[in-house]
Amino acid sequence: MKKQFDVSSHSAPQVAVENALAENALAESALAEHNAPSTRRQLPAEARPTRKRRGFTLLEMVVVIGVIAVLAALALGWFGQSREGARRVQCDVRLKAIALGLDAFRQEHGRFPTQLAKLRDDGYLTEPDALRCPSDALESSTGYEPFYAIRAPRDSSELPILVCPMHEATGNHGAQAFVGRYTTHSQASPAVLEASGGATVQHPGQKEAVAATANMPLRGGDRIRGSATIRFADGSTAVLQSGSDVTVLQSFIDGHAKAPLYTLVRQTLGDVTYRIHTGSKFDVVTPTATAGAHGTEFRIVVDSGSAGSTRLFVIEGKVSLATVKKSGFAPLGEWVEVDSLGNILGGLLP
Ligand SMILES: [Zn+2]
8 A cells, every 4th residue: 555655756647647546545544544543654744634733622622621620629629638637647747756755755764754745845856846736726725735644654564645635536547545656546435424413524625614414425635524424435434523623535445346445534633433344444644643443443532732642442343553653552442642742651552
């Protein structure tokens, strides 16, 4: 076929025939182009039609603009969602940095700092917002500080825990916690407030406390003041006498689904009786001590008059008690007192 279009050595009488052939070839090439554009290259340059650049048709423009509009809408929606996602990632990064800082502090001082702020003051963390969740918009917020707890400073298997209440309820992300290591995707279990006798609840990130209502769901970071009963997801309860001040720090299943519920509360004031579901793990952090128990019943009183000294009475079972100075098990059926410096008055069992 290529031979037919070779016009380099034609003689005069052949011109008309060749022109006719060439015209025929033009039609053929147009058809070939329509059916299979790739065959165009096989044609010699002379036989190629001189084509004007074709513009877009109206339909093509409409389709292209439509596609661009859909893509733009998708991108905008995605960015909106990803802004909160980015804050969550940044929160993770900060929590991990704090965990590393805590470990470095312990290696140098032989103990964990009593306050997170110490990490920044001593130069373990240099970022100005290192101790605050990026989603925490409250100006008066003290960041992660209230959600940091040293559980049992003398026992290496019981490392500090740090939670971010801002991100507890978002999707299946669950609680972020440090139990000596960084754990994600813990399943947070909300508690319920029962029989609220004039108690108030302050949610994390909220300026004002709200009046408690019956069966009000509680999540990590909620601070309950007054007389009330908190029922946790496993049936454990905390009965608060009037004047009590308790923050639910965390109530979560660590790692796998069959792990027991682990609940951590902070009691800064008042008289509270805890009844823990068998098999569940429960820690109470007071200004001077941490009491931890598996399925047991105990009562803790934090006095306002003497700089947060703590009194513990074990009604049933085994309760470990730890301060910055000492740790052990509290005896059954008698009061043990911890003074404001962490000294334990009264005997502890080894
Ligand atoms: Zn956070």
